[in-house]
Amino acid sequence: MNKCLMCGREIKIKLTLKWLLSMQHLKDPVICQNCMESFSKIELRSICPGCGRRQKERRLCQDCQRWLKMGEENLLKNRAMFVYDVVMKEYMQRYKFSGDYQWRLIFQEQFTNFIKQNSQQNYLYVAIPVDQQTFNTRGFNQVEGLLQNIELSELLEFQTKQGHVKQSTKTRKARMETGQPFKYKGARKLDGENIILLDDIYTTGRTLYHAKHILEAQGAGSIYSFTLAR
C-alpha cells in the first residue's frame, strides 16, 4: 500500500461508486481520498465566464469587468479546477516554494485530463515560464510539472532586464505593458494560431494577460487559459 504524500497515512481505496467513477481513468492515487476532498473543486456551471472564479451566478466578476475597462477586447475565459483557498495555498507552498517536486503527481493526471477534456483541437499549448534564477534554484517549472504528455510550444521566455521607458512617453497600449515580464521566443511570427495558456494559479490575471499581449502582438488567433487554481 502506498502512503499518502500529504498526510502520511496508508491509502485505502474505498470502493464507493463516486470514487470509482472519478478515478476510473487514473493510476494509483498518491494521496488519500480524505486529503483529496480537502481541496474545493470548482463546478463549471457557476463561475465567472471571464476568469473561472467560483461564484453564485454565471456573470462577469469585478476583476474581469476591470480588464474590459482597461481595453481588453477578449477575455481569457480562464477555466480553473480548484478554488485557491487555504488548502490550495498550503499545497503551493509545499510544491512550489519548498520545491517538493513529487507533489506534482497529486494533480498531474487530473489537471492534464481537465485541460484535454475542455479544449478543442488545433490549439497550441503554451506554459507560463519561470525566470532563469527561479528555475536554477527550484530546479523545475511548476506549471510543466503539472502536465503529462501535453506537447508544449515554447513561445514565451522571461526578459532579461531592459532599458526603462519613461511612463509619460508611452501610449495607452504601452502603459498597459508596464512590468511586462515576457518576450517572444518563437522562431517565426504567428499566423492566426489559436493558443491555450497554462498556469498554476490565476490570481489577478495580470501574468496571463501579459502573456496574451505578447502572443497577440505576434499574430496569434484566439487565446484562452487554464489554471489549476483560481
Added chain:
Amino acid sequence: MDKTELYGRLLLDTELTMELRRSLIDRAQPAVVQQGNYIECQRCLSKTRKEQAMLPNGTYYCPQCILLGRVSSTNQLYHLNEPNLFSKLTQTPLSWQGQLSPFQQNCSKKLIKALDRPGKYLMWAVTGAGKTEMLFPMLTKALLQKKRICLASPRVDVCNELYPRIVAAFRKITPVLLHGHSKQSYQYSQLTICTTHQLLRFQHAFDLLIIDEVDAFPFVNSQMLKKAAKRAMKISGTLVYLTATPTKNMLVRIKQNKLPVSYLPIRFHRKLLPVPQVWLLNHWQNKLARKKFPVKLTNCLRKWSKDALPFLVFVPNIELLKPVLQVLRSVLPKNVLGDSVYSADPQRITKVQAMRDHQLNYLVTTTILERGVTFPSLNVMILGADERTFSVSALVQIAGRVGRSQKRPYGDVIFICQDYVKNVKDAVQQIKDLNKKGDKLLNE
C-alpha cells in the same frame, strides 16, 4: 552568526551566513551522494530512488526531510565538532524545591546510574507518574559534569509543555527550544529542548539524549528520525527513552535483557489508574446517522455536564467530528459549551487553551489529544474504541488523561464498542496489570 552555532550541528550552506560559509569553505561536505540507482541524503541519511529525486534541471533533491528546508545536490553540509564549551558550575543548577516520592526517587537513582554508561535506557512510568520531575536529579548531575543534553519529543505540544518547566527548574541554565513553529532562534546551549525532527540538524552533539513519548507518531515508525537520534548523540552518549506505553519491540528487548529499564507503575498521588468501562453498543453509528445518540450515552454525558466536569469525546476519524459535535450540542443543555479539534485544525492551540481555561466544557477530538495534555478532573469517552485507529497504546494513553490531579485522582473512562476487539481487551488488561504492580508496590 558565529561558529559556536555549528558546534555539534549539521547545517546546509543556505542556513549559514555568507561570512561563516566563507571561513569554513574547506569543511563543506556534499549534501547528496549518488549510489547506483539511489541518492543518499547526507542530512537525513534516507535513500531515494533517482527517478523520484531527480529534478528537470538535472539535480537531485531529498523528498524525505523537506520539512526542514530542501536538501539538493547543489547544497553542501557544514559541521564542527562538539567541544562542550560550557561554563563550569560551582553549585547545583537545580532551583526546583519539590520533593520526589520514595518511588520516584528509586527510579531517579537508576537513571543517574545510566548516565555513566553509554547505550540505551528506558524509563517506563505510567501516565501521571511525574516523569519530568524524576529526570531532575539526572539532569543536574549531567549539567555539573559539563555534559551537553537534549530533551526531545515527537510531539510539539510535549516540547512546549516541557520547556517552561525546565526553565523554572534550572534557572541558572538558558535552554533553547526548537521546533517548526518556535520563534526562538538557535543559540549554543548546554540544554536543548526540541522535536525529534530538529535532531536532523545535529551530529555527535549530545552526551545525553532523552526522548519523551518515544512511542508517539511520527518517531515510532520513522527510520529517518531514529537514525537522526542516533547520529545526534556522541558515540559514547546515553540515550534515555521515556514512555507510559512501550512498543512491542521494546517489550521484547526488555524481556531479552537487551534494554535496561526502570519501571514506575504508580502515579505521583499514589492512586491507581482508572480502569476503563467497556460498553458494547451495537447501533451507535446508525443512531448518529439519524442525528441521535443512544440513551445510555446521552444520560452519561448529561450527568458529567451536571457535575460540571470537563470531558473529552474521542472519535476514530475526522469525518465523525462534526456529526458528533452536532448531536452533543442538541442533547446537552445550552450552557454546556463544546467544540471539535483535530491535528491540522488551525485553531487547535486556542481551543485546547479554552478548554484549560474552562471556557469550554468539552472537546470532540481525534487521537491528537491522546497524550501531552492534562486537564484536571477530566472524564473521557471513546466512540468506536474498537476501530483500528485506536492502538493499544492510544487507548492506554487516553485512559491515562483521567484522574491526574491530587484533588480528583479518579474519574470515568468509557470505551464505546460494537465488538470487544483485541486492542480493547489488551488495553484494559494492560491497565489492570499496571494497577496490580502498583498495588503491590503500595503494600510493600
